[in-house]
Amino acid sequence: MTNHGAELRRLTGDPVLSEKIVQDYRRAGLDEKTRAMLDYAVKITRTPVDCDEEDIRRLQALGFTQDDVYDVITTASIYNYNNRVAEAAGHIPDAKNHGLFR
Numbered sequence: 001m002t003n004h005g006a007e008l009r010r011l012t013g014d015p016v017l018s019e020k021i022v023q024d025y026r027r028a029g030l031d032e033k034t035r036a037m038l039d040y041a042v043k044i045t046r047t048p049v050d051c052d053e054e055d056i057r058r059l060q061a062l063g064f065t066q067d068d069v070y071d072v073i074t075t076a077s078i079y080n081y082n083n084r085v086a087e088a089a090g091h092i093p094d095a096k097n098h099g100l101f102r
Helices: 002-012 015-027 032-046 053-061 066-088
Strands: none
Touching: 002 015, 015 032, 032 053, 032 066, 053 066
């Protein structure tokens, strides 16, 4: 959460919202479209075998294109992969990222 939180603070320019998202995006006051995207990313992470066409249809109904959906899939998958490698190798967050963009 440290490294990704720093990047989220950089992207949003809003350190308070970013911290809310990092702590619990479901209670961060996000709009329905953003919440649905994050719900799907979590589903990809936790239970990818349960992902199905209904998930994609729901995102498309909220305004995501097919390309957008695949961006969510690939981004979540790449972060999952990178996180597993970092965790397995015993990497810890960069100390400098704790204070970035606050």
